Amino acid sequence: MCRGCRFGTIFIFRRCLPIAANAKEAQTLLNEEITAKEIRVVTADGEPLGIMSSKEALKIAYEKELDLVMIAPMATPPVCKIMDYGKFCFEKQKREKEAKKKQQTVELKEIQLSCRIDTHDYETKMNQAKKFLTSGNKVRVVMKFRGREMSHMAIGREILEKFLEDVKEVGSCDKKPVLDGRFMSMVISPLSNKK
Numbered sequence: 001m002c003r004g005c006r007f008g009t010i011f012i013f014r015r016c017l018p019i020a021a022n023a024k025e026a027q028t029l030l031n032e033e034i035t036a037k038e039i040r041v042v043t044a045d046g047e048p049l050g051i052m053s054s055k056e057a058l059k060i061a062y063e064k065e066l067d068l069v070m071i072a073p074m075a076t077p078p079v080c081k082i083m084d085y086g087k088f089c090f091e092k093q094k095r096e097k098e099a100k101k102k103q104q105t106v107e108l109k110e111i112q113l114s115c116r117i118d119t120h121d122y123e124t125k126m127n128q129a130k131k132f133l134t135s136g137n138k139v140r141v142v143m144k145f146r147g148r149e150m151s152h153m154a155i156g157r158e159i160l161e162k163f164l165e166d167v168k169e170v171g172s173c174d175k176k177p178v179l180d181g182r183f184m185s186m187v188i189s190p191l192s193n194k195k
Helices: 024-025 052-063 085-103 120-134 147-166
Strands: 002-005 008-011 038-042 046-055 065-070 077-084 108-114 138-144 171-180 184-189
Touching: 038 052, 038 065, 046 052, 052 065, 052 077, 065 085, 077 085, 108 120, 108 147, 120 138, 120 147, 120 171, 120 184, 138 147, 138 171, 147 171, 147 184
Parallel strands: 038 077, 108 138
Antiparallel strands: 002 008, 038 046, 065 077, 138 184, 171 184
């Protein structure tokens, strides 16, 4: 990279280093970076080759067209493995990706009810809650009180308890109905997560 100025061109050199995802990867030493005088060498299959100088181990690795990777720098002497480092990193990323796919994310879905809800609307909301619970998500059921409905909180609590009773084959109550201002809410967890 160069920058021009009035008196001529100034050259700025920067050394490019790979950015490691975490501290462990930043400490991994490869091939010529290994400066220890004596190291314990292991093959890719886990077969020990013994203690030797890093130059000898590097020579063996290059003959096999593989890399010398320090896997235990704190050991005495440090342990190095002869392996294909690129293939190792690829397989590691592949394993992490597979583990991430298998990991299930639980979301908190919300369903809103009111004291004057009709039976058809109630059944629609109940079926929606069952879908959420069977797919592994938690459901927060919120009862809204408007105006004079605040004086009929017992009706709202009854509707929430009936709702919980209707979805009990797919979910169980995580948090009992709690009043918060003009809202009464409860949280239902799927049964599959409880087991």
